[in-house]
Amino acid sequence: MIALLEHMLIVPILAPLLVGAMQLFLGERRGARIMFSLASVLVQAAAALTLLYMTTDAMPDVWTEGVGVYAIGSWPAPFGIVLVVDRLSALMLLLTSLVALSSLVYSLAYWDRVAPAFHSLFQFLLMGLNGAFLTGDLFNLFVFFEVLLASSYGLLLHGSGVGRVKASLHYITVNLVASFLFLIGVAMIYGMTGTLNMADLAGRIMLLAPHDRALFESGAAILGVAFLIKAGAWPLNFWLPATYVAASSPIGAVFSLLTKVGVYAVLRVGTVLAAGNAETSFIDVGLFYGGAATIAYAVVGMLASRQLGRIVSYCVVTSTGLLFMALGLRVDALTGPVILYLVSSVLATSAFFMVNGLAQRTRTHRIREAADVAPLPDITYVGFDITPQDPLSPKDEVGIAIPAAMAFLGMAFICCALLVAGLPPLSGFIAKFALLRTAVGHSTDAGIGWHAWAFCAALIATGVATMIALPAVAEETYVIDPVHSQPQWVATHIGFSNQRVKTKEWVAYSSLLSLQQDNSFDTAGIFGVGVGYRFNNWFRADVIGQYRGNANLHSTDRFVFSNAGVPTAGVDTYTGSKSEWLVLANGYVDLGTWWCVTPFIGAGVGFAQNTISQYVDTNTPTGGVATAPSASKWNFAWALHTGLAYRVTPNFTVELGYSYVNLGDATTGVVSDFTGFANNNRMGFKDITSHDLKLGVRWDLSNPPVYAPPPLVTKG
Numbered sequence: 263m264i265a266l267l268e269h270m271l272i273v274p275i276l277a278p279l280l281v282g283a284m285q286l287f288l289g290e291r292r293g294a295r296i297m298f299s300l301a302s303v304l305v306q307a308a309a310a311l312t313l314l315y316m317t318t319d320a321m322p323d324v325w326t327e328g329v330g331v332y333a334i335g336s337w338p339a340p341f342g343i344v345l346v347v348d349r350l351s352a353l354m355l356l357l358t359s360l361v362a363l364s365s366l367v368y369s370l371a372y373w374d375r376v377a378p379a380f381h382s383l384f385q386f387l388l389m390g391l392n393g394a395f396l397t398g399d400l401f402n403l404f405v406f407f408e409v410l411l412a413s414s415y416g417l418l419l420h421g422s423g424v425g426r427v428k429a430s431l432h433y434i435t436v437n438l439v440a441s442f443l444f445l446i447g448v449a450m451i452y453g454m455t456g457t458l459n460m461a462d463l464a465g466r467i468m469l470l471a472p473h474d475r476a477l478f479e480s481g482a483a484i485l486g487v488a489f490l491i492k493a494g495a496w497p498l499n500f501w502l503p504a505t506y507v508a509a510s511s512p513i514g515a516v517f518s519l520l521t522k523v524g525v526y527a528v529l530r531v532g533t534v535l536a537a538g539n540a541e542t543s544f545i546d547v548g549l550f551y552g553g554a555a556t557i558a559y560a561v562v563g564m565l566a567s568r569q570l571g572r573i574v575s576y577c578v579v580t581s582t583g584l585l586f587m588a589l590g591l592r593v594d595a596l597t598g599p600v601i602l603y604l605v606s607s608v609l610a611t612s613a614f615f616m617v618n619g620l621a622q623r624t625r626t627h628r629i630r631e632a633a634d635v636a637p638l639p640d641i642t643y644v645g646f647d648i649t650p651q652d653p654l655s656p657k658d659e660v661g662i663a664i665p666a667a668m669a670f671l672g673m674a675f676i677c678c679a680l681l682v683a684g685l686p687p688l689s690g691f692i693a694k695f696a697l698l699r700t701a702v703g704h705s706t707d708a709g710i711g712w713h714a715w716a717f718c719a720a721l722i723a724t725g726v727a728t729m730i731a732l733p734a735v736a737e738e739t740y741v742i743d744p745v746h747s748q749p750q751w752v753a754t755h756i757g758f759s760n761q762r763v764k765t766k767e768w769v770a771y772s773s774l775l776s777l778q779q780d781n782s783f784d785t786a787g788i789f790g791v792g793v794g795y796r797f798n799n800w801f802r803a804d805v806i807g808q809y810r811g812n813a814n815l816h817s818t819d820r821f822v823f824s825n826a827g828v829p830t831a832g833v834d835t836y837t838g839s840k841s842e843w844l845v846l847a848n849g850y851v852d853l854g855t856w857w858c859v860t861p862f863i864g865a866g867v868g869f870a871q872n873t874i875s876q877y878v879d880t881n882t883p884t885g886g887v888a889t890a891p892s893a894s895k896w897n898f899a900w901a902l903h904t905g906l907a908y909r910v911t912p913n914f915t916v917e918l919g920y921s922y923v924n925l926g927d928a929t930t931g932v933v934s935d936f937t938g939f940a941n942n943n944r945m946g947f948k949d950i951t952s953h954d955l956k957l958g959v960r961w962d963l964s965n966p967p968v969y970a971p972p973p974l975v976t977k978g
Contacts, residue, residue, distance in 0.1 A: 897926025
């Protein structure tokens with residue numbers, strides 16, 4: 263059984279290869295092609311799940327260290343071709359099969375009938391993707407890249423049209439250049455090291471003579487440029503938005519995964535090169551700056567776009583930029599959040615491409631997603647023995663916007679928007695929050711500093727840009743009745759907080775035998791002002807500033823310490839005061855209006871300045887006293903909101919709201935005892951949270967619509 267499981271590594275490559283080749287001989291039997299395609303994708307998903315399970319600690323008898331190696335033809339490495347699987351590559355295999363299954367099922371409604379070789383090309387594309395994730399050899403990585411690219415050329419042209427052909431020619435030209443660079447880089451690396459096996463390469467790098475190292479590093483740099491082109495990094499990605507928006511919806515969904523193959527190659531090969539010599543690795547601060555430039559380009563393009571498909575294409579570019587910035591920080595703790603964000607962004611953008619395709623079918627008038635992306639002439643369809651399809655046919659291209667269908671599409675749009683923007687409660691928020699929290703936690707590490715804060719700003723900026731760009735096209739896409747104006751408003755609110763701190767941190771705590779903390783703050787007042795903008799009937803945003811008044815600290819530590827080897831109990835009592843300045847950028851979704859009452863939900867991110875003052879530590883048994891001066895600390899902050907809004911007049915609204923706010927951490931100044939002695943230690947307060955209840959008002963600054971009563975008498 264174990265020997266059979268070890269052959270599972272070849273299944274994700276062999277299954278699509280055999281099925282794709284066999285489908286070329288099935289002729290017009292569409293039902294058989296569909297059956298074999300679905301079976302192949304399901305087999306790949308099952309194999310990916312099995313490999314992911316085998317790479318964990320659940321089956322140590324198969325692969326002792328969670329890494330499986332399969333020598334094709336039993337040729338030993340580094341002479342033969344090897345496939346290698348670990349948890350990352352197994353996860354990418356599973357992600358590929360999930361995206362492929364959903365895209366394949368989606369395409370069965372129409373798109374697989376336009377080209378007779380659709381299913382074969384689709385299977386060969388999956389073969390290339392799976393091989394790229396599994397190969398342990400640089401040349402075979404090139405081979406699998408070419409397999410998936412050759413298949414993608416045919417799939418992109420699927421459906422034809424002037425705009426699609428134009429975008430395809432750009433895509434083919436750019437990727438041919440990238441492949442040429444890839445081959446040059448591989449040849450130079452092989453010429454200097456004598457091997458292309460990734461595991462063997464790390465050892466050969468350290469043995470290079472100084473006069474050979476420069477040429478090797480040049481080959482590695484050329485290889486890195488090829489990977490950046492395939493990943494869609496700036497300034498090598500101008501071809502990407504037009505190409506992805508020109509593709510049919512199911513193919514666009516799969517294409518959202520292709521850029522992540524480039525990211526995977528940068529991560530995998532860059533790690534191998536770093537093991538041999540850190541100077542030759544792709545993963546350095548240059549990758550961070552490249553990611554930042556990619557995000558800037560994508561944000562500008564996103565805000566300038568008025569087509570949903572193009573905005574989603576820029577979201578794909580944005581995710582690549584964030585991944586490169588995170589990898590460029592070179593913080594090991596970011597690896598988990600990076601992988602979580604990669605998976606979430608791929609699933610979100612893939613789903614968004616398919617939702618966009620469904621939305622186009624509800625339109626009763628033609629709106630181009632790419633210039634002149636028109637179907638083939640009728641005579642061309644007849645040549646393939648396919649019945650010509652009317653692009654506005656009720657059967658295949660346009661549907662009646664019935665309420666249930668529009669409700670489903672609207673909810674799907676909202677879920678996808680929340681995912682790509684990183685708003686709660688979906689996985690996009692969890693991934694971005696994990697990235698933010700980890701980056702902020704390592705901002706004081708040597709060599710990181712402001713880079714971590716720049717990364718946090720980029721994360722927030724991408725979410726804000728997404729929520730500005732998407733509502734702008736939502737009204738047109740989903741035929742929502744627009745509001746008569748998009749009002750700007752000023753708002754103010756008052757309220758009170760109910761705050762908690764998870765734990766205190768002190769240098770001497772680690773030496774105690776036991777410790778029990780009791781921490782709390784009194785209720786404190788809140789006062790805030792803000793400005794906002796309504797984008798449409800259901801989405802609005804604002805920026806608020808809050809001053810949160812002094813909340814008195816009440817804290818007690820009951821502990822046991824070793825006094826000359828004798829366990830001794832002690833009690834410390836702490837008092838003090840805490841206040842905050844809080845700035846949040848918030849987004850709100852209005853859930854509907856009944857009798858002038860509108861329930862809403864929302865979320866926000868920003869920064870908090872937490873100040874601890876009047877700190878006093880009193881030891882109960884001895885009566886010793888320690889004090890600390892006031893100190894402030896800036897933190898990343900986030901909040902979740904809900905509440906009810908009552909519209910008193912067209913320009914005046916009253917809100918009753920609740921917010922859960924995470925304010926981050928706080929610290930005192932340097933603590934000194936009653937003699938004035940200080941050893942540069944500070945008391946820390948970890949994870950300060952608050953439950954806020956607020957009463958506020960909004961004044962709309964725009965002119966409200968005028969509602970004229972109907973005439974009492976009409977002529978005729």
